[in-house]
Amino acid sequence: MEGDNVVTFHLYRYRLLMKKPICLTGIKPTGMPHLGNYLGAIKPAISMAATGKYDCFYFIADYHSLTTIHDAKLMREYVYEVAATWLSMGLNPDQVTIYRQSDIPEIMEMNWILSCFTAKGHMNRAHAYKAIAAENTQNGRDVDQGINMGIYGYPVLMASDILFLQTNFVPVGADQLQHIEIAREIVSSFNAIYGEVLTPPEAMVQSETLVPGLDGRKMSKSYQNTIPLFLPEKKLQKLINKIKTDSLPPEAPKDPSDSLIFDLFKFFSTKAQQDDLAAWYKKGIGWGEAKAELFKVINVALTEPRAKYEELMANPALIDNILDEGAAKVRPKAAEFLKSVKVATGMSR
Numbered sequence: 001m002e003g004d005n006v007v008t009f010h011l012y013r014y015r016l017l018m019k020k021p022i023c024l025t026g027i028k029p030t031g032m033p034h035l036g037n038y039l040g041a042i043k044p045a046i047s048m049a050a051t052g053k054y055d056c057f058y059f060i061a062d063y064h065s066l067t068t069i070h071d072a073k074l075m076r077e078y079v080y081e082v083a084a085t086w087l088s089m090g091l092n093p094d095q096v097t098i099y100r101q102s103d104i105p106e107i108m109e110m111n112w113i114l115s116c117f118t119a120k121g122h123m124n125r126a127h128a129y130k131a132i133a134a135e136n137t138q139n140g141r142d143v144d145q146g147i148n149m150g151i152y153g154y155p156v157l158m159a160s161d162i163l164f165l166q167t168n169f170v171p172v173g174a175d176q177l178q179h180i181e182i183a184r185e186i187v188s189s190f191n192a193i194y195g196e197v198l199t200p201p202e203a204m205v206q207s208e209t210l211v212p213g214l215d216g217r218k219m220s221k222s223y224q225n226t227i228p229l230f231l232p233e234k235k236l237q238k239l240i241n242k243i244k245t246d247s248l249p250p251e252a253p254k255d256p257s258d259s260l261i262f263d264l265f266k267f268f269s270t271k272a273q274q275d276d277l278a279a280w281y282k283k284g285i286g287w288g289e290a291k292a293e294l295f296k297v298i299n300v301a302l303t304e305p306r307a308k309y310e311e312l313m314a315n316p317a318l319i320d321n322i323l324d325e326g327a328a329k330v331r332p333k334a335a336e337f338l339k340s341v342k343v344a345t346g347m348s349r
Contacts, residue, residue, distance in 0.1 A: 020053065020054055020055040021053075021054055021055070021168040021169055022054070022055050022057065022165055022166060022167045022168050022169070023048065023054035023055065023056050023057070023167070023168065023169045023170070023171065023204070024056075024057045024058075024059070024161070024162055024165060024167040024169075024170055024201075025041075025045050025056075025057075025058045025059075025170070025171055026058075026059050026060075026061040026064070026101070026158070026161055027041075027058060027059065027060050027061060027082050027086065028061045028064050028065055029060055029061070029062055029065050029075070029078035029079045029081065029082040030065055030068075030069070030078060030221065031078055031081065031221065031228075032081045032085070032228045032229060032230060033081070033082060033085045033228070033229055034219055034221070034226035034227055034228050034229060035211055035219060035226070035227045035229060035264070035267075035298075036209075036211035036213070036218070036219030036220065036226065037085075037229075038085075038089060038229055039209050039211050039267055040173075040208065040209040040211060042085065042086060042089055042091075043089070044171070044206060044209075045058065045091075045171065046086075046089065046090045046091050046096075048171070049091070049092070049095050049096045050092075050095060052095075054169070056095070056096040056097065057096070057097045057098075057099070057165055057167075057330070058086065058091070058096050058097070058098045059098070059099050059100070059101050059104075059161065060079055060082050060083060060098075060099070060100045060101060060323070061101050061161070062075060062078075062079055062100060062101050062102050063101050063102055063107075063108075063157060064101070064154060064157065064158070065078065066150060067148060067150035067151045067154060068151075079100060080312075080313060080316050080319055081313070083098070083100075083312075083319045083322070083323060084309050084312035084313050084319060085229060085230070085309060086098065087308070087312060087319070087322065088230075088305040088306075088308035088309040088312060089229075089305050090305075093322050093325065093326065097326045097329050097330060098322065098323065098326045099323055099326030099327045099329075099330050100323045100326075100327065101161065103323065103324070103327035103331075104164075104327060104330055104331060104334050106164060106331070106334035106335055106337075106338045107157070107160050107161060107164055107334070108160075109338060110160040110163065110164045110338060110341065111156055111157050111160040113341060113342075113345065114156050114159055114160055114163070114186050114190070115153065115156045117186055117189040117190045117193075118155075118156050118159075118182075118185075118186050118189070119185070119189075122155065122182050122185060123152055123153060123155065123156075125178075126152075126154070126155050126178065126182070127175075127178055128151060128154065129147065129151060129152050132146060132147055132151065133147065155178075155179060155182045155183075156182075156186070158179050158182075158183065159179075159182060159183035159186050162180075162183050162201050163183060163186075163187065163198050163199065163201070164334050164337055164338065165330070165333060165334070165337070166198075166199040166337060167199065167201050168199065168201065168202060169201065169202050169203075169204045170201050170202070170203055170204065171204045171206050172203050172204065172205060172206065173205070173206055173208050174205055174208065177203055177205065180201055180202075180203040183200075183201055184200045184201065186198075187199070187200045187201075188200070194344040194345065195344070197340065197341060197344045198341075211264070211267065212260050212263050212264065213225030213226055213227075214226075214227070214239070214242050214243050214244060215244050216244055216260050227239055227240070227298075229302065229305075229306075229309075230302065230305070230306045230309045230310070233299060236295065236298065236299060236302075237295045237299075240291050240294055240295045240298070241288075241291055243260055243261055243264075243291060243294075244260060245259075245260070245261070245287040245290075248287075250284060250285065250286030250287075250289070251284040252284055253281070253282050253283065253284055254281045254282070254284070254285060255281070256277065256278040256281040256282075259281065259290070261287070261290045261291060261293075261294050262274075262277065262278070262281065262290070264294055264298075265277060265293065265294050265297060268297040268298050268300075268301045269297045273297065277290070277293055
């Protein structure tokens with residue numbers, strides 16, 4: 001509740017000043033987003049933008065992807081896939097500024113400046129670095145094998161993404177709070193020397209939407225258990241048929257509250273549809289029939305967005321235009337604020 005009170009207080013303050021608070025979200029392009037990405041991040045972010053309460057900036061974090069993706073063709077494809085997904089699922093460029101991170105060179109200049117005010121200890125404790133280092137140690141490898149400086153220093157770049165826009169709020173899951181904490185530590189170090197130049201961001205902690213994957217674990221690319229959003233219908237149906245089930249015969253009554261298929265069904269169906277399927281479960285339903293019902297509701301929900309996605313992917317120039325327009329809105333803000341930071345540090349007049 002304490003975090004909620006902080007957010008409420010700041011929203012009240014910004015409304016008094018007649019200024020919308022700035023809200024920022026980064027989207028890392030690592031392949032076609034899946035159902036878990038949509039339900040857990042994309043849908044809530046689009047809904048938040050539609051409220052009109054925030055000045056929203058959503059960026060495609062291609063520099064962050066460069067830490068692991070070293071294939072130029074793949075990188076371009078991933079950027080287009082992510083942009084096309086957000087646009088096809090309802091993101092309105094008139095309500096949200098969407099841009100490509102690498103189109104804003106001021107971010108990288110800010111990255112170096114901020115790195116000079118970042119304690120190395122913060123980087124040593126960063127979750128991603130620690131996880132890879134721990135896995136290396138566990139498997140008898142050199143502790144730093146496979147860790148480049150991009151992976152090690154990514155929290156500073158993340159802080160740059162946030163701070164160069166003077167962001168007020170960053171929606172995050174509970175497992176991402178460290179990113180905001182590090183950004184705030186950097187702000188504290190910088191402002192202690194130069195005054196109130198940088199804006200300390202607040203985390204908007206979102207309740208986690210746990211979307212199960214094909215094997216029952218959280219849907220994640222790292223588990224290879226995802227259902228990509230815009231598969232062709234036949235491939236979507238084939239993947240849904242792979243969902244893990246037990247060996248109960250069709251005629252046996254089944255508990256809908258203990259069913260992976262029903263868990264996914266709830267995300268895409270009405271209360272009446274859920275009641276009907278639950279009754280079928282209790283009478284006895286074959287898993288093939290249950291999967292067919294799941295396919296139907298997901299396919300209905302995705303048919304129109306899939307068509308828009310395919311149209312956008314067939315015309316990347318349309319995506320480029322939207323991202324270029326977003327960058328054109330952001331660049332002047334970035335240049336102006338970077339100038340103030342450089343003046344504060346004595347590197348500019």
